[in-house]
Amino acid sequence: MSDWLSNLQWWHWIVLSVALAAIEAVAPGVFAIWFAASAAVIGLLLIVVPLPWQWQIIGFAVLGGVALLAYRNYRKKHPENYEQPNLNQRGVQYVGSELVLVDAIEQGQGRARLGDGVWKVEGPELPAGARVRVTGVRGAILTVVPA
Structure with a gap:
């Protein structure tokens, strides 16, 4: 498995990004999209700076987690105001x-x-x-x- 991981290329991350974005589109939950963005950032970063696979995985996890937590905190502070809050009640x-x-x-x-x-x-x-x-x-x- 480490052989495969040690050969991670920038395009692997872009493919993962597209796959996660597709999952978010099919089953929206505002979860996978942040990890899709994280994978895209890592993929684009690898075009410029070569990183060992360990740093790629860590960067992906940290970026995705931070983005998700930042979004959740933002939504708590700025809840959506629906025009019809009692629509299904x-x-x-x-x-x-x-x-x-x-x-x-x-x-x-x-x-x-x-x-x-x-x-x-x-x-x-x-x-x-x-x-x-x-x-x-x-x-x-x-x-x-x-x-």
Whole structure:
């Protein structure tokens, strides 16, 4: 194995870089791309400066690790702001909405019309037809109070 490692050329690193970038493209996780960049840097560096294989491996690992940690720290300090943070949390989108009870709330449970559907609701005892306001969500059950 050390025979193969001792013959590492610049183009080996470029091929590794392209392979890691392809892996990142197929299975994005913002992990492989930093090691792809690290492999590219080592490959380009070898064109200018010949390095023993041990330093190549160490440089690749250190550059990739530092780049990954720097990116993770940057993302923690600058989180992405999504335009629709509740996109896949349908019930949360309805907090503040006013609904009409289809079934009376008895023993804390009832049903209310929302758009073209009917949702389970929890809240104080109220008769059918009463107007309620959504104050929260627990799974697929809306928490309501009288409007």
